[in-house]
Amino acid sequence: MEILLDNPLGTMYGPYFLIFYGFVIFFTLVFLGITKSRADKTDRLSLPPIPPTIDPYEIAYLRGGTNELARSVVFSLMQKGFLQIEDEGSKKYLKRVKDKTDTARLNLIEQISLDWIKTRQEIERIFQPNGLVDQLKQFGQAFEIRLEQQQMLVSDEMKARISRLKRLAFGIIFGLGAYKIFVAVLLGNFNFIGIIVFGIVGLVFAQAISGLPRLTKLGKRYLERLQLAFDSLKYEAQKPYIPTNQPQVVPQTTFAGVDPLLLSVGVFGGGILAGTVFDNYHQTFQKAQQQAAAAGGSSCGSSCGSCSSSDGGSSCSSGSSCSSCGGGCGGCS
């Protein structure tokens, strides 16, 4: 017991200990940050080429997980005329269009989504338990496996390694502070508010620094490259859908095997629909996802896409704001 109290740390004068504690926290955080940054070595890999046959749903998944996948599928069904948004008071619903029954040309993911919607579904329900997001998990898993193999997504192994480091950092910051408070209390000294403040600040920073983005550096670069490649498509694809008094030609819904607007939504997010006839879709979905998150759904609190619930799902640590997912923050891990 004596050694617990009578040692250089235990007897260290309070202000000196605070300085020492501050240094320990600082170097722990620096170590955590550097180790996390080095854990992702995918920036050394060369970017895979853009395939000639491209799947907008897979890109949507890359950008924002199953939430983005669900949003893209619903958009596609709206664009193809199977669904429409219906207002009823403060609630919004996805409603099946009655006379649109030719589902033979829909792919499996679209058919399953349409089956889930049946005749009508509250939009908020998409992101809640047993919602559309849950229905599409099997497709998400298939994309996940493929993208992980390509090292576009942060692997479980990397998550586990960073998690261990985080626990170690938490242990150091919390343990050192707790020890000094313990000694202070034993010695009848209750002036330890500074240690508590330093400790809390250190733990908050450690939590923030140890957060991993969904995408690896390679995944982020690949997404940026896709956005560069299809930059012009974004504007071209919007044109036929911008309301005008002029008579418009109904755009073709296939283009090199993929609809250009759907591809744009996959690559850039629903934000590109602002100002088009689908503006309502974008606004409705952003709101619905926020409400679903507030109600304890699986979203990360905005249109950012998926976050793992283990991280609380409340913040994006990738450096970009969660609320600006139109450009693709890549979601949270």
Place this chain on the structure above:
Amino acid sequence: MQVLGKIKTEIIPNPKSKIQNRLGVGIGFREQFRADLFLHQNEIDFLEITADHYLDANQKKLEELKLLKQHFPLIPHSLELSLGSAEGIDESYLEKIAGLVEFVEPEWFSDHICFTKSGGVKIGHLAPVPFTSEAVKVFVRNIAKVKEQIKTPLILENITYMMRFPSSEMPEAEFISRVLEETDCGLLLDVTNLYINSRNHNFDWRDFLDGLPPERIVQLHFVGLHKHQNLLIDAHANKTQSEIWEVFREVCQRCDVKGAVLERDEKFPPFAEILEEVKTARELLEKTNFAETAGV
């Protein structure tokens, strides 16, 4: 990315022995085509990039260059070497072109048989030179300088012109042939330019072809011409007309063409129309392939 050149001193041998690979049919890259290109990668054999767009370029253009390089064989086509300038070559421009060529690693690169600078001032368009022995010497001197810096074969493109210099000493075909032989360069034959010149200046394009060394024709440019009153203009804004296809076909029958590029710069049509023209060119290139018809 470093786009500054390293000095190279090796002299290029005859392009006939240097350029072996047949690239096929491509298009001149324009930003408007970018998305379509990636969705139709298998239908475009290569891209010709305007070299000047990537000199002193911002990060986005450099990323674009890397992106294009990863997906397509690229051929840089420069505008400002001004090989016909009596005052010589702009060395800083040449160094940048050398850097770009080194990065792109093309089969060949190209510029024009013209001058674009005079007294150090850019004149803003491709200006013709008089077809004289003195002008040939200028080309020889300038191209030797280019070859000191750039190992990759250089090919030269014929341009259109509104008037002929009264001081010209020889026909254009002879002038081009002498430049090609004395500089040991290949020819980028713009069949649209050839046809336009033949109509505007009343000569037979077949006679012109007779005067060219067929073994030096490496690449073709083609696009539709624009008619303005009695004048034909190379506006790069129209679909390729049948008369241009006729020249194209004839050239393919006479020469072992390594590549052809559709040059469209204005009034961009739906990409399907571009692909249709590329397909037509490919069919002509394959059907009339010189190597096959000559039994090589």
